[in-house]
Amino acid sequence: MSKTELQKELQQSHAEPLLPVEKKLIGWSLGTGIVLLVILAAVNRLYPI
Protein backbone atom coordinates (compact mmCIF):
# COMPACT_ATOMS: atom_id res chain seq x y z
CA MET A 1 0.00 0.00 0.00
CA SER A 2 1.42 3.41 -0.95
CA LYS A 3 2.03 6.25 1.44
CA THR A 4 -0.76 8.31 -0.12
CA GLU A 5 -3.25 5.47 0.24
CA LEU A 6 -2.23 5.07 3.87
CA GLN A 7 -2.82 8.76 4.47
CA LYS A 8 -6.26 8.51 2.89
CA GLU A 9 -6.99 5.50 5.05
CA LEU A 10 -5.81 7.38 8.11
CA GLN A 11 -8.28 10.19 7.43
CA GLN A 12 -11.17 7.83 6.82
CA SER A 13 -10.51 5.04 9.32
CA HIS A 14 -13.35 3.94 11.55
CA ALA A 15 -13.14 3.24 15.22
CA GLU A 16 -12.51 -0.35 16.33
CA PRO A 17 -13.97 -1.09 19.77
CA LEU A 18 -11.47 -1.81 22.56
CA LEU A 19 -11.10 -5.56 23.00
CA PRO A 20 -11.05 -7.07 26.51
CA VAL A 21 -7.35 -7.92 26.06
CA GLU A 22 -6.58 -4.29 25.25
CA LYS A 23 -8.51 -3.12 28.31
CA LYS A 24 -6.57 -5.64 30.36
CA LEU A 25 -3.25 -4.40 28.93
CA ILE A 26 -4.11 -0.77 29.69
CA GLY A 27 -5.45 -1.56 33.16
CA TRP A 28 -2.59 -3.79 34.26
CA SER A 29 -0.04 -1.47 32.79
CA LEU A 30 -1.37 1.60 34.57
CA GLY A 31 -2.04 -0.25 37.82
CA THR A 32 1.41 -1.83 37.95
CA GLY A 33 3.02 1.45 36.95
CA ILE A 34 1.33 3.48 39.65
CA VAL A 35 2.06 0.88 42.36
CA LEU A 36 5.73 0.64 41.31
CA LEU A 37 6.11 4.41 41.23
CA VAL A 38 4.63 4.72 44.72
CA ILE A 39 7.03 2.03 46.00
CA LEU A 40 10.02 3.68 44.29
CA ALA A 41 9.04 7.11 45.62
CA ALA A 42 8.72 5.67 49.13
CA VAL A 43 12.14 4.02 48.88
CA ASN A 44 13.55 7.27 47.53
CA ARG A 45 12.18 9.16 50.54
CA LEU A 46 13.18 6.58 53.13
CA TYR A 47 16.71 6.13 51.79
CA PRO A 48 17.77 9.49 50.39
CA ILE A 49 21.17 9.90 48.71
Next chain:
Amino acid sequence: MATATNSFEQAGESRLVLNEDWLSLAIGLFIFALAIAGLSGTDFLGWVVNTSVWTSIAAGLHPFSKIYASLGGGGALIATYLALLIILSVGVSFLQADVRRFAIAFTAVFAIAYASWIAGSYAHLAAVTPAEQQKFGIKWSAGLTNEGGYVVALLAGLVIANFFPRFAEWIKEAVRPELYIKIAIVILGGFLAVTFASRLSLAGSLVFRGIAAIVEAYLIYWAVVYFIARKYFGFSREWAAPLASGISICGVSAAIATGGAIRSRPSVPVLVSSLVVIFAVVEVLILPWVAAAFLSHEPLVAGAWMGLAVKTDGAAVAAGGISEALILAQNAAEGVRYQPGWILGTTAAVKVFIDIFIGVWSFLLAYIWTNHINVTRDKARAVEIWHRFPKFIIGFVLTFLIGLYFAIGTSPETVKAVTPLIGEANVFRVIFFVLTFFSIGVLSNFRKLWAEGFGRLAAVYFVSLFGFVIWVGLLISWIFFSGVKPPLAS
Protein backbone atom coordinates in the same frame (compact mmCIF):
# COMPACT_ATOMS: atom_id res chain seq x y z
CA MET B 1 17.51 2.49 15.08
CA ALA B 2 15.88 -0.59 16.45
CA THR B 3 13.98 -2.28 13.68
CA ALA B 4 12.25 -5.52 13.06
CA THR B 5 15.02 -6.65 10.80
CA ASN B 6 18.03 -8.67 11.79
CA SER B 7 20.91 -6.46 12.79
CA PHE B 8 23.39 -8.03 10.44
CA GLU B 9 22.42 -9.24 7.03
CA GLN B 10 24.28 -10.85 4.22
CA ALA B 11 23.67 -9.10 0.91
CA GLY B 12 24.26 -11.29 -2.06
CA GLU B 13 27.16 -13.70 -1.70
CA SER B 14 29.73 -11.95 0.39
CA ARG B 15 29.06 -8.30 1.18
CA LEU B 16 28.44 -7.55 4.84
CA VAL B 17 25.54 -5.19 5.42
CA LEU B 18 25.13 -3.36 8.72
CA ASN B 19 22.25 -1.27 9.98
CA GLU B 20 22.69 2.22 11.45
CA ASP B 21 22.55 0.81 14.95
CA TRP B 22 25.60 -1.42 14.55
CA LEU B 23 27.35 1.21 12.46
CA SER B 24 26.97 3.85 15.17
CA LEU B 25 28.37 1.37 17.67
CA ALA B 26 31.41 0.69 15.43
CA ILE B 27 32.16 4.34 14.65
CA GLY B 28 31.63 5.51 18.22
CA LEU B 29 33.93 2.82 19.61
CA PHE B 30 36.52 3.53 16.90
CA ILE B 31 36.71 7.22 17.85
CA PHE B 32 36.78 6.41 21.56
CA ALA B 33 39.51 3.79 21.04
CA LEU B 34 41.62 6.26 19.04
CA ALA B 35 41.29 8.77 21.87
CA ILE B 36 42.31 6.23 24.54
CA ALA B 37 45.19 5.04 22.35
CA GLY B 38 46.71 8.43 23.07
CA LEU B 39 47.89 6.89 26.37
CA SER B 40 50.62 5.26 24.28
CA GLY B 41 52.20 8.72 23.94
CA THR B 42 50.91 9.57 20.46
CA ASP B 43 48.00 11.97 20.35
CA PHE B 44 45.84 10.56 17.54
CA LEU B 45 42.91 12.98 17.77
CA GLY B 46 44.40 16.24 19.03
CA TRP B 47 43.92 17.84 15.61
CA VAL B 48 40.13 17.90 15.99
CA VAL B 49 38.74 21.42 15.67
CA ASN B 50 37.44 23.14 18.76
CA THR B 51 35.51 26.40 18.84
CA SER B 52 35.75 28.91 21.67
CA VAL B 53 33.59 31.95 22.23
CA TRP B 54 34.88 34.58 19.79
CA THR B 55 34.69 38.12 18.59
CA SER B 56 37.37 37.50 15.97
CA ILE B 57 36.73 34.28 14.10
CA ALA B 58 40.44 33.62 13.66
CA ALA B 59 40.77 33.31 17.42
CA GLY B 60 37.63 31.19 17.76
CA LEU B 61 38.82 28.11 15.89
CA HIS B 62 41.79 26.04 17.01
CA PRO B 63 42.96 22.42 17.23
CA PHE B 64 42.03 20.75 20.53
CA SER B 65 45.61 19.86 21.42
CA LYS B 66 48.49 22.33 21.49
CA ILE B 67 50.67 19.65 19.86
CA TYR B 68 48.79 20.36 16.64
CA ALA B 69 48.81 24.17 17.05
CA SER B 70 50.72 24.55 13.78
CA LEU B 71 47.61 23.39 11.92
CA GLY B 72 45.75 26.52 12.93
CA GLY B 73 41.97 26.74 13.19
CA GLY B 74 41.38 26.40 9.44
CA GLY B 75 43.69 23.39 9.16
CA ALA B 76 42.01 21.70 12.12
CA LEU B 77 38.59 22.33 10.58
CA ILE B 78 39.64 20.80 7.25
CA ALA B 79 41.31 17.84 9.01
CA THR B 80 38.14 17.23 11.05
CA TYR B 81 35.93 17.43 7.98
CA LEU B 82 38.15 15.04 6.00
CA ALA B 83 38.38 12.55 8.86
CA LEU B 84 34.61 12.51 9.35
CA LEU B 85 34.03 12.32 5.61
CA ILE B 86 36.26 9.25 5.32
CA ILE B 87 34.95 7.46 8.42
CA LEU B 88 31.30 8.10 7.61
CA SER B 89 31.68 7.34 3.89
CA VAL B 90 33.26 3.99 4.72
CA GLY B 91 30.51 3.47 7.28
CA VAL B 92 27.57 4.19 4.98
CA SER B 93 29.07 1.93 2.32
CA PHE B 94 28.09 -0.89 4.74
CA LEU B 95 24.53 0.47 4.69
CA GLN B 96 24.50 0.01 0.91
CA ALA B 97 24.14 3.78 0.53
CA ASP B 98 25.37 5.69 -2.52
CA VAL B 99 28.78 6.70 -1.15
CA ARG B 100 29.44 9.37 -3.77
CA ARG B 101 26.11 11.07 -3.14
CA PHE B 102 26.67 10.74 0.60
CA ALA B 103 30.10 12.36 0.36
CA ILE B 104 28.78 15.35 -1.60
CA ALA B 105 25.76 15.74 0.67
CA PHE B 106 27.85 15.33 3.81
CA THR B 107 30.14 18.13 2.67
CA ALA B 108 27.13 20.47 2.55
CA VAL B 109 25.70 19.14 5.82
CA PHE B 110 29.00 19.49 7.66
CA ALA B 111 29.65 22.97 6.24
CA ILE B 112 26.27 24.36 7.25
CA ALA B 113 26.10 22.55 10.58
CA TYR B 114 29.58 23.57 11.69
CA ALA B 115 29.10 27.13 10.41
CA SER B 116 26.02 27.23 12.65
CA TRP B 117 28.11 26.03 15.57
CA ILE B 118 30.72 28.71 14.90
CA ALA B 119 27.97 31.34 14.64
CA GLY B 120 26.54 30.14 17.96
CA SER B 121 29.90 30.77 19.62
CA TYR B 122 29.90 34.44 18.61
CA ALA B 123 30.40 36.42 21.83
CA HIS B 124 27.20 38.44 21.44
CA LEU B 125 25.28 35.15 21.44
CA ALA B 126 27.40 32.99 23.71
CA ALA B 127 29.05 35.12 26.43
CA VAL B 128 27.30 34.54 29.73
CA THR B 129 28.73 36.42 32.67
CA PRO B 130 29.59 40.14 32.96
CA ALA B 131 33.23 39.03 33.31
CA GLU B 132 33.03 37.27 29.95
CA GLN B 133 31.42 40.31 28.34
CA GLN B 134 34.25 42.42 29.71
CA LYS B 135 36.81 39.92 28.43
CA PHE B 136 35.40 40.19 24.90
CA GLY B 137 34.85 43.95 25.12
CA ILE B 138 31.10 43.74 24.52
CA LYS B 139 28.24 45.42 26.36
CA TRP B 140 25.47 42.89 25.80
CA SER B 141 25.03 39.23 24.94
CA ALA B 142 22.16 36.78 24.57
CA GLY B 143 23.84 34.53 27.17
CA LEU B 144 23.13 31.32 25.26
CA THR B 145 26.61 29.84 25.94
CA ASN B 146 28.39 28.38 22.94
CA GLU B 147 25.92 25.47 23.03
CA GLY B 148 23.43 27.92 21.59
CA GLY B 149 25.11 26.76 18.38
CA TYR B 150 22.88 23.68 18.57
CA VAL B 151 19.82 25.90 18.26
CA VAL B 152 21.42 27.83 15.39
CA ALA B 153 22.04 24.50 13.61
CA LEU B 154 18.45 23.40 14.25
CA LEU B 155 17.09 26.70 12.90
CA ALA B 156 19.36 26.45 9.85
CA GLY B 157 17.94 22.98 9.18
CA LEU B 158 14.37 24.21 9.65
CA VAL B 159 14.92 27.07 7.19
CA ILE B 160 16.28 24.63 4.61
CA ALA B 161 13.44 22.14 5.15
CA ASN B 162 10.69 24.72 4.89
CA PHE B 163 12.03 27.26 2.39
CA PHE B 164 14.51 25.27 0.29
CA PRO B 165 12.89 21.82 0.02
CA ARG B 166 14.80 20.95 -3.17
CA PHE B 167 18.09 21.57 -1.42
CA ALA B 168 16.84 19.51 1.54
CA GLU B 169 16.10 16.68 -0.88
CA TRP B 170 19.55 17.05 -2.46
CA ILE B 171 21.38 16.61 0.86
CA LYS B 172 19.09 13.91 2.29
CA GLU B 173 21.65 11.12 1.85
CA ALA B 174 23.69 12.70 4.67
CA VAL B 175 20.73 13.78 6.79
CA ARG B 176 20.93 10.94 9.30
CA PRO B 177 20.03 12.18 12.78
CA GLU B 178 19.67 8.69 14.26
CA LEU B 179 23.14 7.65 13.11
CA TYR B 180 24.79 10.84 14.34
CA ILE B 181 23.14 10.87 17.76
CA LYS B 182 23.89 7.21 18.39
CA ILE B 183 27.57 7.72 17.60
CA ALA B 184 27.48 10.71 19.96
CA ILE B 185 25.85 8.67 22.73
CA VAL B 186 28.48 5.92 22.42
CA ILE B 187 31.24 8.52 22.84
CA LEU B 188 29.27 10.24 25.61
CA GLY B 189 29.55 7.10 27.78
CA GLY B 190 33.28 7.64 28.35
CA PHE B 191 32.87 11.33 29.07
CA LEU B 192 30.11 10.66 31.60
CA ALA B 193 32.21 8.02 33.33
CA VAL B 194 35.00 10.51 33.96
CA THR B 195 32.44 13.07 35.16
CA PHE B 196 30.51 10.64 37.37
CA ALA B 197 33.67 9.16 38.90
CA SER B 198 33.92 12.25 41.11
CA ARG B 199 30.64 11.37 42.86
CA LEU B 200 29.99 7.67 42.43
CA SER B 201 27.22 7.58 45.05
CA LEU B 202 25.28 10.22 43.14
CA ALA B 203 25.90 8.40 39.88
CA GLY B 204 24.66 5.16 41.49
CA SER B 205 21.48 6.89 42.59
CA LEU B 206 20.83 7.82 38.98
CA VAL B 207 20.51 4.11 38.26
CA PHE B 208 17.78 3.79 40.87
CA ARG B 209 15.98 6.79 39.41
CA GLY B 210 16.36 5.31 35.95
CA ILE B 211 14.01 2.53 37.03
CA ALA B 212 11.36 5.14 37.78
CA ALA B 213 11.84 6.51 34.27
CA ILE B 214 11.28 3.06 32.76
CA VAL B 215 8.11 2.53 34.77
CA GLU B 216 6.81 5.93 33.80
CA ALA B 217 7.52 5.66 30.07
CA TYR B 218 6.34 2.09 29.49
CA LEU B 219 3.63 1.48 32.04
CA ILE B 220 2.07 4.91 32.57
CA TYR B 221 2.63 6.95 29.40
CA TRP B 222 2.06 4.12 26.95
CA ALA B 223 -1.17 2.94 28.51
CA VAL B 224 -2.68 6.42 28.72
CA VAL B 225 -1.67 7.48 25.20
CA TYR B 226 -2.88 4.20 23.69
CA PHE B 227 -6.21 4.60 25.50
CA ILE B 228 -6.60 8.23 24.33
CA ALA B 229 -5.73 7.33 20.73
CA ARG B 230 -8.12 4.38 20.64
CA LYS B 231 -11.03 5.67 22.73
CA TYR B 232 -11.20 9.38 21.97
CA PHE B 233 -9.56 9.69 18.56
CA GLY B 234 -10.85 6.43 17.10
CA PHE B 235 -7.53 5.12 15.79
CA SER B 236 -7.22 1.49 14.81
CA ARG B 237 -4.85 -0.73 16.79
CA GLU B 238 -2.35 -0.69 13.95
CA TRP B 239 -2.00 3.10 14.24
CA ALA B 240 -2.54 3.52 17.97
CA ALA B 241 0.25 1.18 19.15
CA PRO B 242 3.17 2.75 17.19
CA LEU B 243 1.77 6.18 18.00
CA ALA B 244 1.65 5.39 21.73
CA SER B 245 5.22 4.09 21.63
CA GLY B 246 6.44 7.10 19.66
CA ILE B 247 4.92 9.56 22.13
CA SER B 248 5.69 7.59 25.27
CA ILE B 249 9.00 5.82 24.90
CA CYS B 250 11.75 7.14 22.68
CA GLY B 251 10.21 8.39 19.52
CA VAL B 252 11.29 7.08 16.18
CA SER B 253 12.99 3.85 17.24
CA ALA B 254 10.15 2.90 19.58
CA ALA B 255 7.50 3.56 16.91
CA ILE B 256 9.38 1.40 14.41
CA ALA B 257 10.06 -1.39 16.91
CA THR B 258 6.39 -1.44 17.93
CA GLY B 259 5.26 -1.42 14.29
CA GLY B 260 7.39 -4.51 13.71
CA ALA B 261 6.13 -6.15 16.89
CA ILE B 262 2.44 -5.84 16.08
CA ARG B 263 3.11 -6.70 12.43
CA SER B 264 1.80 -3.37 11.12
CA ARG B 265 2.45 -2.34 7.55
CA PRO B 266 5.94 -0.78 7.38
CA SER B 267 4.67 2.65 6.28
CA VAL B 268 2.60 3.10 9.45
CA PRO B 269 5.48 3.61 11.91
CA VAL B 270 7.39 5.58 9.29
CA LEU B 271 4.54 8.09 9.04
CA VAL B 272 4.26 8.21 12.83
CA SER B 273 8.03 8.81 13.01
CA SER B 274 7.87 11.91 10.86
CA LEU B 275 5.38 13.34 13.33
CA VAL B 276 7.62 12.41 16.25
CA VAL B 277 10.51 14.38 14.76
CA ILE B 278 8.38 17.49 14.20
CA PHE B 279 7.13 17.53 17.78
CA ALA B 280 10.62 16.83 19.10
CA VAL B 281 11.81 19.98 17.32
CA VAL B 282 9.04 22.02 18.92
CA GLU B 283 9.98 20.61 22.33
CA VAL B 284 13.69 21.34 21.86
CA LEU B 285 12.88 24.93 20.95
CA ILE B 286 10.72 25.44 24.05
CA LEU B 287 11.45 23.11 26.99
CA PRO B 288 15.15 23.89 27.72
CA TRP B 289 14.23 27.57 28.18
CA VAL B 290 11.27 26.68 30.38
CA ALA B 291 13.58 24.45 32.42
CA ALA B 292 16.17 27.22 32.71
CA ALA B 293 13.49 29.71 33.77
CA PHE B 294 11.86 27.57 36.44
CA LEU B 295 14.34 24.83 37.38
CA SER B 296 17.71 26.58 37.45
CA HIS B 297 18.01 25.73 41.16
CA GLU B 298 17.01 22.11 40.55
CA PRO B 299 19.45 21.21 37.75
CA LEU B 300 18.96 17.45 37.86
CA VAL B 301 15.17 17.78 37.84
CA ALA B 302 15.64 19.72 34.60
CA GLY B 303 17.96 17.04 33.18
CA ALA B 304 15.60 14.18 34.02
CA TRP B 305 12.64 16.14 32.69
CA MET B 306 14.30 16.54 29.30
CA GLY B 307 14.92 12.78 29.20
CA LEU B 308 11.31 11.99 30.05
CA ALA B 309 9.50 14.66 28.06
CA VAL B 310 11.46 15.10 24.83
CA LYS B 311 11.02 12.25 22.37
CA THR B 312 13.70 10.76 20.12
CA ASP B 313 17.14 10.16 21.58
CA GLY B 314 18.73 12.93 19.58
CA ALA B 315 16.33 15.65 20.56
CA ALA B 316 16.22 14.55 24.21
CA VAL B 317 19.97 14.41 24.75
CA ALA B 318 20.38 17.63 22.82
CA ALA B 319 17.69 19.31 24.95
CA GLY B 320 19.63 18.09 27.99
CA GLY B 321 22.75 19.71 26.58
CA ILE B 322 21.03 23.05 25.98
CA SER B 323 19.38 22.94 29.41
CA GLU B 324 22.77 22.28 30.98
CA ALA B 325 24.37 25.20 29.16
CA LEU B 326 21.57 27.60 30.12
CA ILE B 327 21.29 26.44 33.74
CA LEU B 328 25.04 26.37 34.39
CA ALA B 329 25.31 29.84 32.90
CA GLN B 330 22.48 31.13 35.07
CA ASN B 331 24.00 29.64 38.21
CA ALA B 332 27.45 30.92 37.26
CA ALA B 333 25.99 34.42 36.99
CA GLU B 334 24.75 33.95 40.58
CA GLY B 335 28.18 32.78 41.69
CA VAL B 336 27.43 29.03 41.84
CA ARG B 337 29.60 26.95 39.51
CA TYR B 338 28.34 23.39 39.07
CA GLN B 339 30.50 20.73 37.47
CA PRO B 340 29.52 20.38 33.79
CA GLY B 341 28.20 17.06 32.54
CA TRP B 342 25.72 16.17 35.29
CA ILE B 343 22.56 17.62 33.76
CA LEU B 344 23.37 16.19 30.34
CA GLY B 345 24.41 12.94 32.04
CA THR B 346 21.07 12.71 33.85
CA THR B 347 19.17 13.21 30.59
CA ALA B 348 21.30 10.62 28.80
CA ALA B 349 21.00 8.11 31.67
CA VAL B 350 17.20 8.45 31.74
CA LYS B 351 17.03 8.04 27.97
CA VAL B 352 19.38 5.06 27.85
CA PHE B 353 17.44 3.31 30.62
CA ILE B 354 14.23 3.80 28.69
CA ASP B 355 15.86 2.58 25.44
CA ILE B 356 17.11 -0.63 27.03
CA PHE B 357 13.59 -1.96 27.44
CA ILE B 358 12.34 -1.31 23.92
CA GLY B 359 13.03 -4.93 23.02
CA VAL B 360 11.23 -6.34 26.05
CA TRP B 361 8.20 -4.08 25.58
CA SER B 362 8.03 -4.89 21.88
CA PHE B 363 8.12 -8.59 22.67
CA LEU B 364 5.28 -8.19 25.16
CA LEU B 365 3.18 -6.36 22.55
CA ALA B 366 4.12 -8.91 19.90
CA TYR B 367 3.01 -11.73 22.20
CA ILE B 368 -0.36 -10.08 22.94
CA TRP B 369 -0.98 -9.14 19.32
CA THR B 370 -0.03 -12.45 17.72
CA ASN B 371 -1.81 -14.57 20.33
CA HIS B 372 -4.88 -12.54 21.23
CA ILE B 373 -5.56 -9.76 18.73
CA ASN B 374 -4.41 -10.76 15.25
CA VAL B 375 -3.89 -14.45 15.84
CA THR B 376 -1.35 -15.55 13.25
CA ARG B 377 1.17 -18.28 12.64
CA ASP B 378 3.90 -15.66 12.80
CA LYS B 379 4.12 -15.86 16.60
CA ALA B 380 6.33 -13.64 18.73
CA ARG B 381 9.69 -15.23 19.48
CA ALA B 382 11.97 -14.36 22.40
CA VAL B 383 14.84 -13.69 19.99
CA GLU B 384 12.93 -10.55 18.91
CA ILE B 385 14.01 -8.97 22.21
CA TRP B 386 17.59 -9.11 20.97
CA HIS B 387 16.70 -8.06 17.43
CA ARG B 388 14.99 -4.93 18.69
CA PHE B 389 17.54 -4.13 21.39
CA PRO B 390 19.24 -0.83 20.43
CA LYS B 391 22.82 -2.01 19.91
CA PHE B 392 24.43 1.40 20.34
CA ILE B 393 23.66 1.05 24.05
CA ILE B 394 26.28 -1.70 24.16
CA GLY B 395 28.76 0.92 22.96
CA PHE B 396 27.57 3.43 25.56
CA VAL B 397 27.98 0.88 28.36
CA LEU B 398 31.41 -0.20 27.06
CA THR B 399 32.83 3.32 26.84
CA PHE B 400 31.29 4.11 30.23
CA LEU B 401 32.93 1.09 31.87
CA ILE B 402 36.29 1.73 30.18
CA GLY B 403 36.15 5.39 31.16
CA LEU B 404 35.20 4.44 34.72
CA TYR B 405 38.10 1.98 34.90
CA PHE B 406 40.56 4.67 33.87
CA ALA B 407 38.99 7.23 36.19
CA ILE B 408 38.95 5.15 39.39
CA GLY B 409 40.98 1.99 38.74
CA THR B 410 44.31 3.42 37.61
CA SER B 411 47.09 5.61 38.98
CA PRO B 412 46.61 9.39 39.40
CA GLU B 413 49.10 9.91 36.53
CA THR B 414 46.97 7.79 34.18
CA VAL B 415 43.82 9.63 35.27
CA LYS B 416 45.56 12.92 34.54
CA ALA B 417 46.60 11.68 31.10
CA VAL B 418 43.30 10.10 30.12
CA THR B 419 41.01 13.01 31.04
CA PRO B 420 42.10 15.30 28.15
CA LEU B 421 42.07 12.30 25.77
CA ILE B 422 38.44 11.62 26.59
CA GLY B 423 37.96 15.36 26.17
CA GLU B 424 39.19 14.97 22.58
CA ALA B 425 36.63 12.26 21.93
CA ASN B 426 34.04 14.53 23.53
CA VAL B 427 34.77 17.22 20.92
CA PHE B 428 33.69 14.69 18.29
CA ARG B 429 30.60 14.03 20.39
CA VAL B 430 29.77 17.74 20.22
CA ILE B 431 30.24 17.74 16.42
CA PHE B 432 27.89 14.75 16.08
CA PHE B 433 25.37 16.60 18.25
CA VAL B 434 25.57 19.57 15.89
CA LEU B 435 25.07 17.28 12.88
CA THR B 436 22.07 15.73 14.68
CA PHE B 437 20.45 19.09 15.37
CA PHE B 438 20.90 20.23 11.80
CA SER B 439 19.58 16.93 10.44
CA ILE B 440 16.50 17.02 12.69
CA GLY B 441 15.79 20.50 11.37
CA VAL B 442 16.14 19.39 7.74
CA LEU B 443 13.65 16.57 8.33
CA SER B 444 11.05 18.95 9.77
CA ASN B 445 9.04 20.27 6.88
CA PHE B 446 6.01 21.65 8.71
CA ARG B 447 4.15 22.65 5.55
CA LYS B 448 4.54 19.21 3.99
CA LEU B 449 3.28 17.55 7.14
CA TRP B 450 0.27 19.84 7.25
CA ALA B 451 -0.44 19.23 3.57
CA GLU B 452 -0.28 15.47 4.05
CA GLY B 453 -3.30 15.57 6.34
CA PHE B 454 -1.78 14.32 9.57
CA GLY B 455 -4.18 16.52 11.50
CA ARG B 456 -5.75 13.75 13.57
CA LEU B 457 -2.43 12.06 14.35
CA ALA B 458 -0.98 15.44 15.29
CA ALA B 459 -3.99 16.13 17.51
CA VAL B 460 -3.40 12.96 19.56
CA TYR B 461 0.27 13.79 19.78
CA PHE B 462 -0.44 17.36 20.86
CA VAL B 463 -3.03 16.40 23.46
CA SER B 464 -0.91 13.59 24.88
CA LEU B 465 2.37 15.45 24.89
CA PHE B 466 1.32 18.86 26.12
CA GLY B 467 -1.63 17.70 28.18
CA PHE B 468 -0.02 14.77 29.93
CA VAL B 469 3.47 13.49 29.07
CA ILE B 470 5.34 16.75 29.75
CA TRP B 471 3.65 17.44 33.08
CA VAL B 472 3.76 13.90 34.43
CA GLY B 473 7.44 13.82 33.39
CA LEU B 474 8.01 17.01 35.36
CA LEU B 475 6.18 15.63 38.41
CA ILE B 476 8.13 12.37 38.41
CA SER B 477 11.41 14.20 37.83
CA TRP B 478 10.59 16.46 40.77
CA ILE B 479 9.66 13.55 43.07
CA PHE B 480 12.88 11.68 42.33
CA PHE B 481 15.44 14.41 41.68
CA SER B 482 14.45 17.51 43.67
CA GLY B 483 17.08 18.52 46.19
CA VAL B 484 19.78 16.49 44.42
CA LYS B 485 22.51 18.86 43.24
CA PRO B 486 25.47 18.23 40.95
CA PRO B 487 28.91 18.58 42.55
CA LEU B 488 30.46 22.03 42.49
CA ALA B 489 33.27 22.59 40.00
CA SER B 490 36.66 22.54 41.69
